[in-house]
Amino acid sequence: xxxxxxxxxxxxxxxxxxxxxxxxxxxxxxxxxxxxxxxxxxxxxxxxxxxxxxxxxxxxxxxxxxxxxxxxxxxxxxxxxxxxxxxxxxxxxxxxxxxxxxxxxxxxxxxxxxxxxxxxxxxxxxxxxxxxxxxxxxxxxxxxxxxxxxxxxxxxxxxxxxxxxxxxxxxxxxxxxxxxxxxxxxxxxxxxxxxxxxxxxxxxxxxxxxxxxxxxxxxxxxxxxxxxxxxxxxxxxxxxxxxxxxxxxxxxxxxxxxxxxxxxxxxxxxxxxxxxxxxxxxxxxxxxxxxxxxx
Ligand code: NDP
Numbered sequence: 029x030x031x032x033x034x035x036x037x038x039x040x041x042x043x044x045x046x047x048x049x050x051x052x053x054x055x056x057x058x059x060x061x062x063x064x065x066x067x068x069x070x071x072x073x074x075x076x077x078x079x080x081x082x083x084x085x086x087x088x089x090x091x092x093x094x095x096x097x098x099x100x101x102x103x104x105x106x107x108x109x110x111x112x113x114x115x116x117x118x119x120x121x122x123x124x125x126x127x128x129x130x131x132x133x134x135x136x137x138x139x140x141x142x143x144x145x146x147x148x149x150x151x152x153x154x155x156x157x158x159x160x161x162x163x164x165x166x167x168x169x170x171x172x173x174x175x176x177x178x179x180x181x182x183x184x185x186x187x188x189x190x191x192x193x194x195x196x197x198x199x200x201x202x203x204x205x206x207x208x209x210x211x212x213x214x215x216x217x218x219x220x221x222x223x224x225x226x227x228x229x230x231x232x233x234x235x236x237x238x239x240x241x242x243x244x245x246x247x248x249x250x251x252x253x254x255x256x257x258x259x260x261x262x263x264x265x266x267x268x269x270x271x272x273x274x275x276x277x278x279x280x281x282x283x284x285x286x287x288x289x290x291x292x293x294x295x296x297x298x299x300x301x302x303x304x305x306x307x308x309x310x311x312x313x314x315x316x317x318x319x320x321x322x323x
Contacts, residue, residue: 031254032289034176040299043175044088047306050322051089054313061313062091063121063147063305064113068106068132069099074125081123081302088306093119103132107140114142120316121147121309126197144316147308150197158204165308170202172300173234173255174209180253180289185210188229192216192243192277193236198257202234223247235277245282254283254290257297 051061063085067078078094085092095109106124113122122145128134138146143153149165157164177184189211193199203215216226227233227247235243236257248254258277267273276293284290291297314321 031284031287034291036296037299040303043303048088061120062118063309064093064119066095066124068097068101069129099129110140120313167201168304169301171304174205187211187231189232190214190230191234198236237277240275241279243278248286251288254287
């Protein structure tokens with residue numbers, strides 16, 4: 029058996045096209061959703077993310093406001109910028125790129141963002157809404173994972189789901205989303221005993237760990253849906269000295285022989301994150317104006 033490859037790149041392109049259509053419709057009513065992205069410092073990976081977020085925001089017909097601040101920025105300065113963006117009527121969504129330099133308390137910044145503009149879904153109010161089943165903004169990466177899972181299986185009720193990783197931005201919201209779909213959910217982490225056996229129970233296995241190819245083929249239940257969130261840069265000597273490549277948290281070749289469906293890395297979960305960010309921004313723009321969210 030060979031798994032269906034879940035093409036996140038294609039799914040995300042389709043989602044962005046639907047968002048662009050909805051943005052065009054809003055434009056005829058004089059509304060242009062706007063996303064503000066704040067980058068502090070010069071982390072190269074963050075710079076790449078922020079650039080592609082800005083490009084895809086504009087491609088979807090939305091306004092993109094970029095704020096690039098030096099690594100020496102003080103916490104008070106960043107909080108003042110967030111307050112300004114909260115008050116700016118042209119800004120529907122605010123994203124502060126993480127990680128932040130060590131002199132800034134990231135949690136304080138997250139909590140300063142107006143929950144109605146918190147398109148990353150990291151504010152405790154939105155995390156609490158997810159936990160209590162009240163509509164709110166859901167963290168983009170887990171939301172993208174759920175859309176990919178449901179692209180291969182609509183009804184998830186009663187399935188055993190295992191999420192490896194318990195971060196606030198991926199693992200925990202992912203587990204909540206799967207629970208909201210009536211899965212029986214296990215959250216595994218670095219202290220979990222016999223992780224292999226726990227993973228082997230999963231009809232749906234989500235790996236969000238940050239350890240290259242940790243999940244082996246024999247950790248996977250035959251026929252499982254496997255979602256690989258990991259983005260790990262590793263040496264790639266076969267491409268030449270000093271070359272690197274990106275791999276996930278799952279040993280893809282082995283897993284694809286056992287699973288029924290699997291996301292590749294790259295081209296799986298990654299592209300969904302930005303598409304879901306745009307979706308949340310569109311939703312924020314509609315909600316703030318009392319408009320219905322386009323289907
Ligand atoms: P964190 O480092 O915040 O969390 C990692 C989690 O993995 C922790 O809960 C940790 O457990 C757990 N873990 C670490 N080692 C082990 C182990 N040996 N066995 C079991 N569990 C372990 O990472 P993130 O959640 O932010 O990200 C996870 C991965 O997803 C990374 O590779 C990141 O790059 C990627 N990512 C991809 C995105 C995308 O758009 N595709 C977006 C965000 C992240 P404990 O809590 O016990 O320490």
